[in-house]
Amino acid sequence: MNKKSKKDVYILSGFLGSGKTSLLKQMIRMHKAAGKVPAVLMNELGNVSIDSSEVDQDLPLAELLDGCICCTIQDKLEAQLQELLWNEEFDTLLIETTGAAHPVEVVDAMMSPLFAEHLEFKGILTVVDAMQWVRRQELSPQVLQLYREQIRHAGVVLLNKVDLLKEMEQSTAVSELQGINKHARIIMTNYANISENVLEQISNFNQTEHDRVRIQHELSMQAIVYTFNGVIEQEAFENWMRALPSTVYRMKGYVPFSHEKYPMLFHYSFGMPVYLPEDMNMPKNLVIIGEGISKETISHDLKRLEQLKEV
Numbered sequence: 404m405n406k407k408s409k410k411d412v413y414i415l416s417g418f419l420g421s422g423k424t425s426l427l428k429q430m431i432r433m434h435k436a437a438g439k440v441p442a443v444l445m446n447e448l449g450n451v452s453i454d455s456s457e458v459d460q461d462l463p464l465a466e467l468l469d470g471c472i473c474c475t476i477q478d479k480l481e482a483q484l485q486e487l488l489w490n491e492e493f494d495t496l497l498i499e500t501t502g503a504a505h506p507v508e509v510v511d512a513m514m515s516p517l518f519a520e521h522l523e524f525k526g527i528l529t530v531v532d533a534m535q536w537v538r539r540q541e542l543s544p545q546v547l548q549l550y551r552e553q554i555r556h557a558g559v560v561l562l563n564k565v566d567l568l569k570e571m572e573q574s575t576a577v578s579e580l581q582g583i584n585k586h587a588r589i590i591m592t593n594y595a596n597i598s599e600n601v602l603e604q605i606s607n608f609n610q611t612e613h614d615r616v617r618i619q620h621e622l623s624m625q626a627i628v629y630t631f632n633g634v635i636e637q638e639a640f641e642n643w644m645r646a647l648p649s650t651v652y653r654m655k656g657y658v659p660f661s662h663e664k665y666p667m668l669f670h671y672s673f674g675m676p677v678y679l680p681e682d683m684n685m686p687k688n689l690v691i692i693g694e695g696i697s698k699e700t701i702s703h704d705l706k707r708l709e710q711l712k713e714v
C-alpha cells in the first residue's frame with residue numbers, strides 16, 4: 404500500500420457511445436495538471452479492450468473484459484482492485500463502466516468490505532448522448548429505464564454532443580435531465596470537455612474540509628465505510644437497521660456481535676438482512692450505500708452501539 408492510503412474513486416457511467424472515454428481522457432488530463440496520479444479501471448463487454456489504448460501508457464491500468472462489473476465479474480473486480488491498491492502508486496481511481504452497467508450495482512461491486520476503508524467514493528459522472536436523448540423514444544423500455552437510473556444516481560450529468568442539437572433542444576434536454584435528478588449538476592459539453600470546477604462540485608479536489616462535508620451531503624449517491632473498534636449487541640444493531648431511511652439500498656460487511664467469536668458476514672439489500680457466521684477474523688468494515696445519508700450520523704450511531712456494550 405502506498406503513502407496516501409485513501410484513494411478517491413469516480414465512476415464514469417453512461418450509455419454506449421455517449422462519450423465516457425472522452426470524459427476519461429479529460430479527467431486524466433485534469434488530475435495530471437493538478438499533480439495527481441490517476442489509475443484507470445476499464446470494463447468492457449467484449450473480450451478485447453478497445454478503449455485502453457486511449458489511456459496514457461505511464462498510468463496504472465486494470466482491465467475487466469468480457470462481462471459487466473455489476474453482475475458477471477464481481478470477483479475479478481475485487482482481485483483487480485486489490486492488485487492496484489497493493490502494487491501501484493496513485494491518488495485517484497477512475498472507473499469507466501460498460502454502457503450496460505447499473506450505477507448502484509457498480510458502487511456495490513467496488514466497495515468490498517475487505518478493502519473499502521482504502522477507498523473514498525466521490526460520486527458518479529453520467530454522460531448522456533444529447534442526440535440519443537432527444538430520440539430516446541426509439542429505445543426499448545428496458546434501455547430507457549437503465550438510462551434513467553444512470554442519470555438518477557449521478558452527482559454530475561454531462562449532456563454531451565450538444566453540437567448536434569439546436570439551442571432550443573439543448574435547454575429542453577437540460578430541464579428534462581434535471582427533472583430526473585434534481586440534485587445533480589447538469590452541464591452541456593462537447594467531447595465531454597469539463598472544467599476543473601466541475602470536479603470541485605463532487606469532490607474535495609482542492610477543497611477545504613468544510614466545503615467537502617457540505618458538498619458530500621448534496622451528492623446523490625454515497626458509499627460510507629464504518630470500521631468497528633468494539634463489539635455490539637445484535638438486537639441493538641437490528642433496531643438501528645430498522646430505523647434507517649429507505650434510501651439505504653445496500654449494506655455489507657463484517658459485524659462484531661458480542662455473542663459471536665468472529666465478526667459475522669452481514670448483507671442487506673433493499674430492507675432484507677442476511678447474517679452468515681465466519682470461522683476466522685475478517686476486517687470489521689461495514690459498507691453502507693445509499694442516497695441522502697450522512698456519514699457523521701451513521702458513524703455517531705454505530706459508535707454509540709459499541710459504547711452501549713462497553714458499559
Ligand SMILES: Nc1nc2c(ncn2[C@@H]2O[C@H](COP(=O)(O)OP(=O)(O)OP(=O)(O)O)[C@@H](O)[C@H]2O)c(=O)[nH]1
Pocket residue numbers: 417418419420421422423424425426454502563564565566567592593594595
Ligand atoms: N459530434 C460529437 N461527437 C462526439 C462528442 N463526444 C464524443 N463524440 C464521438 O462519439 C463517439 C463515442 O465517444 P466515446 O468517448 O468513445 O464514447 P464511449 O461512451 O466511451 O463509447 P463506448 O466505449 O463505445 O461505450 C466517438 O466517435 C467520439 O469521437 C461530441 O461532443 N460531439
